[in-house]
Amino acid sequence: MSQDNLNFDHETKGWVDLIPHRKPQPILNSNLDTRWLVIGAGFTGLSCARRLAELNPNEKIVLLEAREVGQSASGRNSGYAVAHSHFSGGYQKDQLNQYKRIDRINQAGLDSLKSIINESQINCDFKESGIYHMAADKSSSEECEYFVDYLQKRQIEHRPLSQDQINLELGTNWYRKGVKVKDGALVQPAKLVFGLADTLPSNVKLYENSPVLAMEIGKINTVRLPNSTIKAENVIMACNYEPIANGKQKQRVVGVTLSGSITRVLIQEEVEMLGSESSWGILSLHSGGATVRLTEDKRISIRNTAEYNNQRLLSDGQLKERQKVHRQAFDNRFPGLSHVGFEHLYSGVEGVSANKTNVFKKLSSNLYFAGCYNGSGITKGTAFGIGVANFASGNDDELVTDCLGIEKAKWLPPRPFLDIGAWYITKQRFKGVGKDY
Numbered sequence: 001m002s003q004d005n006l007n008f009d010h011e012t013k014g015w016v017d018l019i020p021h022r023k024p025q026p027i028l029n030s031n032l033d034t035r036w037l038v039i040g041a042g043f044t045g046l047s048c049a050r051r052l053a054e055l056n057p058n059e060k061i062v063l064l065e066a067r068e069v070g071q072s073a074s075g076r077n078s079g080y081a082v083a084h085s086h087f088s089g090g091y092q093k094d095q096l097n098q099y100k101r102i103d104r105i106n107q108a109g110l111d112s113l114k115s116i117i118n119e120s121q122i123n124c125d126f127k128e129s130g131i132y133h134m135a136a137d138k139s140s141s142e143e144c145e146y147f148v149d150y151l152q153k154r155q156i157e158h159r160p161l162s163q164d165q166i167n168l169e170l171g172t173n174w175y176r177k178g179v180k181v182k183d184g185a186l187v188q189p190a191k192l193v194f195g196l197a198d199t200l201p202s203n204v205k206l207y208e209n210s211p212v213l214a215m216e217i218g219k220i221n222t223v224r225l226p227n228s229t230i231k232a233e234n235v236i237m238a239c240n241y242e243p244i245a246n247g248k249q250k251q252r253v254v255g256v257t258l259s260g261s262i263t264r265v266l267i268q269e270e271v272e273m274l275g276s277e278s279s280w281g282i283l284s285l286h287s288g289g290a291t292v293r294l295t296e297d298k299r300i301s302i303r304n305t306a307e308y309n310n311q312r313l314l315s316d317g318q319l320k321e322r323q324k325v326h327r328q329a330f331d332n333r334f335p336g337l338s339h340v341g342f343e344h345l346y347s348g349v350e351g352v353s354a355n356k357t358n359v360f361k362k363l364s365s366n367l368y369f370a371g372c373y374n375g376s377g378i379t380k381g382t383a384f385g386i387g388v389a390n391f392a393s394g395n396d397d398e399l400v401t402d403c404l405g406i407e408k409a410k411w412l413p414p415r416p417f418l419d420i421g422a423w424y425i426t427k428q429r430f431k432g433v434g435k436d437y
């Protein structure tokens, strides 16, 4: 059975198309018994499987992926591996423990990625260059003040930036102000996720194009695929916004579809118009604002649309329409480069919860779920993967306590209310976005 016959949309566009094709691991076609099964090979599942392998060196860890690695959000994101999250609104003293907890989780993910990338020599353009947070309009400028105050109070290393300074460093006059946070890295997401999948420990067996269609929960869980059945003692679901039929979890995560474009490689004179930094990444201080990067290979990537599209990727027709929005945002920021064409156009679906938090849960004695990072899952997903592996193995360390301590995601209503609610919440994200779009 091919992916097209099932409900797993998967066309590859964007970051995956910028790099050589990767040969996927085989489909699972025979029945299996296993102690450990991880479902989903994005950042969460890959990290979880790797950690389980480390904790259980003499056991086989089975990792199932419905699509091919790189086709989900983990291969389609904008590549910001954050160390410090931005919380909108002013610093709240009573939230200090929560701020610290989230930063510890981000840091655990960043540290893990760094050590895997170094040890396994994964070439993924990983650069610990820090991250620019920018404001182009009124409400984001207020947010910038709040964020700088927050960074000062938390003693997180940062550098506030004026419009002139931004222009000098990045070659755009579009932003009124900003702040550069020293910690955090940029990465080519598809290269990273390919690298993580291709350097898994030898006791992890990855099967691709192998979707779980149903699961019966019991002392031993029975997991059904198109051509096989797995009997699994422990199951970790790392499948983000896609609930598994008959899985035990209530709907708390919904898929929101984002889109972006990537230019051709810029020539030297064009690169010289982009200020003094050799590559950089801008996150918007407005939740609906554009993320813009100058990549290591000298392309500009821009991502700004977000919508509820029934938790699906955009069609070619929808993508072409969205590219007009990317074009406008690009020309606003870089009028001197308006002749530069886009070469790639892509969408991706991120898992979002109603109250913008994550899910880390034991669903029954031998069934776990970790996911939903609201657009910030490279470091957090990696950390949650380690955390859920530790948790399921009975190692309740500080990371597990931190993951369990995250605010609980609210329950979401079933369809059709889900669709209406998700559509509305996504629209709200753009309130007051103005020039940040």
Ligand SMILES: Cc1cc2nc3c(=O)[nH]c(=O)nc-3n(C[C@H](O)[C@H](O)[C@H](O)COP(=O)(O)OP(=O)(O)OC[C@H]3O[C@@H](n4cnc5c(N)ncnc54)[C@H](O)[C@@H]3O)c2cc1C
Pocket (backbone or CB within 6 Å): 008, 039, 040, 041, 042, 043, 044, 045, 064, 065, 066, 067, 071, 072, 073, 074, 075, 076, 077, 078, 079, 080, 081, 082, 210, 211, 212, 213, 238, 239, 240, 241, 242, 244, 258, 259, 303, 347, 348, 349, 350, 351, 370, 371, 372, 373, 374, 375, 376, 377, 378, 379, 380, 381
């Ligand atoms: C356009 C875009 C830009 C983003 N930018 C950033 C960014 O710059 N920085 C950042 O930190 N985060 C960013 N994110 C969010 C980040 O990509 C995600 O939070 C992260 O990739 C989630 O990882 P995951 O492993 O939990 O989920 P996924 O990557 O979605 O992986 C889940 C996997 O489970 C598989 N699966 C689902 N159901 C089944 C099943 N039944 N059987 C088998 N397999 C199944 C899926 O095929 C999928 O591969 C962005 C997201 C998008 C879409």
